[in-house]
């Protein structure tokens with residue numbers, strides 16, 4: 001059925017990370033492209049928008065964080081509203097999926113992956129064994145992790161994982177203090193890291209250097225960090241390893257960089273060391289009341305019938321003394337009340353972004369970003385991904401009459417349910433305050449991490 005009404009459709013976007021913002025921009029474009037006129041209300045459980053761009057991306061990567069200026073442009077468009085401190089859930093002050101379905105023509109979930117994948121080994125929950133989700137949130141000023149207090153009193157930290165998050169957390173532990181102080185790292189973390197005793201981060205990958213999922217830029221930049229020596233075992237990254245034409249260009253470049261580090265050898269004069277140890281899986285974390293050592297299993301590689309290279313335990317063990325284990329083996333989605341959820345992948349089952357029930361049917365609910373496809377890809381990946389979903393949202397909206405909707409009534413309902421709600425103007429006030437505080441010391445911003453202070457700043 002063609003939609004001949006002049007009334008706009010209203011879409012709720014839950015989550016204000018990259019995926020939510022790309023979806024919002026694409027929805028707001030629909031009318032100009034000959035589709036239905038769409039208005040967007042965006043919700044986030046935090047007072048501040050931008051998801052992992054604010055609370056995940058490493059603070060010493062300000063250029064990457066500056067993608068937020070694109071999201072500001074979307075937020076300034078007509079037909080867009082932001083409502084922070086509104087959680088979709090089942091708690092007394094949460095808004096429920098059913099309430100949103102009553103009030104909106106469609107819901108797009110862009111809630112990301114809010115928790116960690118577990119190692120499933122003894123000692124994983126000892127104090128001093130910290131999920132990268134928490135550690136990253138702590139140094140980025142995510143209000144949920146402000147009180148983490150990771151123990152930074154031992155010389156060595158062990159990082160489990162061979163991806164960019166593992167590199168981020170290892171690098172943040174070892175950045176020179178002056179570099180750290182130039183970033184928007186939360187103040188509590190700046191002070192703790194500046195006083196840290198950690199001199200070495202041992203980055204452990206289950207498989208070999210060929211299978212590691214670091215990106216080239218993140219590996220290459222390690223060479224430019226002051227007072228940091230990168231230690232790679234020449235036996236694990238032998239001469240000629242990068243010459244195999246069957247490897248992808250990116251992998252070959254990574255191997256060349258690792259090989260260069262191996263050839264250079266450690267610089268004993270450097271204050272900090274980042275050491276790579278491949279073919280190692282955590283087997284047990286031990287300690288009396290806190291982490292004191294980690295037992296690593298030594299692996300060999302085997303290629304399965306499906307062509308996948310697997311790590312196989314040789315039974316040999318290596319014990320490493322440490323007071324801090326950072327687990328960086330992946331993020332994981334969290335089930336939303338009432339929505340289907342696939343436990344294995346930690347995502348909401350969907351067909352090109354249309355949420356599907358057990359019978360494969362779909363209604364007025366959609367997903368974008370990490371909750372749609374799992375925690376992979378870079379920020380830009382979420383744009384293509386959101387466009388795919390929005391194509392379906394727009395097609396489905398065009399086939400339906402928009403429901404009765406009063407934006408003012410919806411806002412009044414929200415304000416009653418969530419009295420602390422932070423709207424776009426409130427966020428703009430917080431943003432201006434944070435940037436202003438950063439200016440005298442040349443920092444991009446000084447983050448406010450206390451929920452009550454954020455609410456206070458957001459009030460006129």
Ligand SMILES: Cc1cc2nc3c(=O)[nH]c(=O)nc-3n(C[C@H](O)[C@H](O)[C@H](O)COP(=O)(O)OP(=O)(O)OC[C@H]3O[C@@H](n4cnc5c(N)ncnc54)[C@H](O)[C@@H]3O)c2cc1C
Pocket residue numbers: 014015016017018019020043044045046049050051052053056057058061064086087088089110111112113114136165168331368369370371376377378379380382
């Ligand atoms: C540590 C780390 C570093 C990274 N660094 C880079 C990098 O340097 N470069 C790069 O390109 N990519 C990087 N990425 C990847 C990038 O951050 C992701 O691709 C992207 O953030 C995923 O977007 P998203 O919108 O799906 O999820 P998110 O960014 O996680 O956004 C989800 C939003 O939903 C909100 N939310 C969750 N649950 C609810 C709820 N129930 N109700 C309301 N709101 C809710 C959250 O508060 C959050 O704001 C990094 C990722 C991590 C984890």
